[in-house]
Amino acid sequence: MRVTADDVAARAGVSRSAVSRAFTPGASIQPEKRAHIRAVADELGYRPNLMARGLTGGATGLIAVVVGTISNPYESWFLDVLSQQIRALGLWPLLVPVSPGQEIEPALDHALDYQVDGAVIAAGSVNRKLAERCSSRGAPIVVVGRVLEGGGADSVCCDNHAGMAMIAERLAATGRSRIGWIGGRDETFSNVERFKGLEAALAAQGLALVATRRGDYSVDSGMAQALAMLTGPERPDAIVCGNDAMAIGAISAARRLGIAVPGALAVAGFDDIPAAAWEPYSLTTVANPVARTVEEALRLLARRIAGEAGSPETIRIAPAFRQRASL
Amino acid sequence: MRVTADDVAARAGVSRSAVSRAFTPGASIQPEKRAHIRAVADELGYRPNLMARGLTGGATGLIAVVVGTISNPYESWFLDVLSQQIRALGLWPLLVPVSPGQEIEPALDHALDYQVDGAVIAAGSVNRKLAERCSSRGAPIVVVGRVLEGGGADSVCCDNHAGMAMIAERLAATGRSRIGWIGGRDETFSNVERFKGLEAALAAQGLALVATRRGDYSVDSGMAQALAMLTGPERPDAIVCGNDAMAIGAISAARRLGIAVPGALAVAGFDDIPAAAWEPYSLTTVANPVARTVEEALRLLARRIAGEAGSPETIRIAPAFRQRASL
DNA sequence: CCTGGTTTTGCAAGCGTGTGCAATCATGGT
């Protein structure tokens, strides 16, 4: 049924090893013979079985990609760029979706059973033990969007402090004084870091938060929390959100309440997703550079896959201020 | 280095076959022995190598997922649901991203080299020959979002005609008479079908298109085309777009020109992406049910994987009208 | 205690490929 290297060998009148070598770059084989074998292979429709190839211990070409809520604008953007770049390297992304709050360990374990060459982890929580288990099973990992505490793996992460500093500066420059914060519900790395970063940066400007609320990174939650904040006693004159989606919700809330943006209320987000630039929002935000993040992550991962040892590296990606109309 | 079935067998004092059977559901093995082997396996950290398992000709558990621009809101939503449901079936999605305009054949071919059990194709163009090649290589496919002309594979597709009929009815009921259309650039299945569907449905209402333009399914292109249309001689009093993203762009264009929506201009989209419900747009659209589409696609695929023959089936998913404020 | 039937078990033969090693071949210098 299936065409194997044996079939090609028989048809081309060579040994099976020759067929294998004809498909192995750099193998020792006469150029004309290689051409002949490949011609015969094409004719028969032969393609090397990657399962068998992976079995011998060589690389499988598979990269596990652990990602959270794909439909989330930032995540889908990230996944888009990441999967393209993985393909550009001649590798294949094996998708490992994890729901928020779900443990990534069992899923990742199972993915490792496919002998993936490495893993990019952009969701869930990772500890040193898990990182080491992956390495010991031959799959180096790189963590994106957070920094591994124990230092068990390379990581790439936006410089959240720097981003928040830019927002705080602009808040101070435009004379805002009653700042509100809408963050995420759980204690994820970037949620915590962005919150602390904002607090510190505000303090440096002689400002402080007058209100703090928690959403779930969705537009709806941003709107609900902003509505509550704007109709409560805190009455901020600026709202900083943990991501753009919630900021978009906050702008909608202000619009519904008849509060002018940026006149009576400034709104800032984080990430610079495409929707931030859509006209009715024109959201001032901080760009979290997806392309550079992905490039660095794959560079680090490729190094490890190539066998380079050395202590884990952390790369901070510098964000960029995107001043639009909302602040 | 790596823990293999041999190691477990030696430690547990049984044969390698026994270990294999302990991990094969339904295999003939004494329950207590199975428990013991699994305990030893856990202790040693043994996990079956799926590459080796796939090599013996059995299932690999891999499903190729061919998808286009992942960052596109509808596609990312679809991918989100699809990947979750694939996992729920105990299978794994192998991502095959293809850029718009790129041939899917080489990429799909390469994915087949991983001995995937099947493929869900939601991007690019597929012909009968390609479908048959996949089947003959043991990977049945299901095509989503279009119907295969030659009938070479199962397909699941939204009933675009029905959706456009709903929009046309509402246009007639609200007295719109000068209808404009903004479609996609290329002759993709759904682009053509939505256009023809709209034309037919309008005709049934005694209406006709006064303007036709082409975007690229992005918000920006929707805005650009709508601006041109609204400042040109055609002056429509309603714009129907091939998807929600372009409709969102059209609403922004109207806002920029000071044209009231829906007062002076009605706007309708297609798909009902989350952003359609965001407050400044409140886009009237047609829901393209993602969950049902995915369910049907996987049901059909599972049938084929189970070996069921029979002529290809086409399933049309009924859309639902979502009346909001823009029409 | 023997017999026929049903599990359970281990052996060994694959699955399709990569690659070390030794044998073969061609080449060129003397």
Add this chain to the structure above:
DNA sequence: ACCATGATTGCACACGCTTGCAAAACCAGG
């Protein structure tokens, strides 16, 4: 014509697992 050298080639084993087959172990009935 002969030998040293280096490029090609084929053999055979390894990779880790599944599974058909036959032997072994078990069970119940007589």
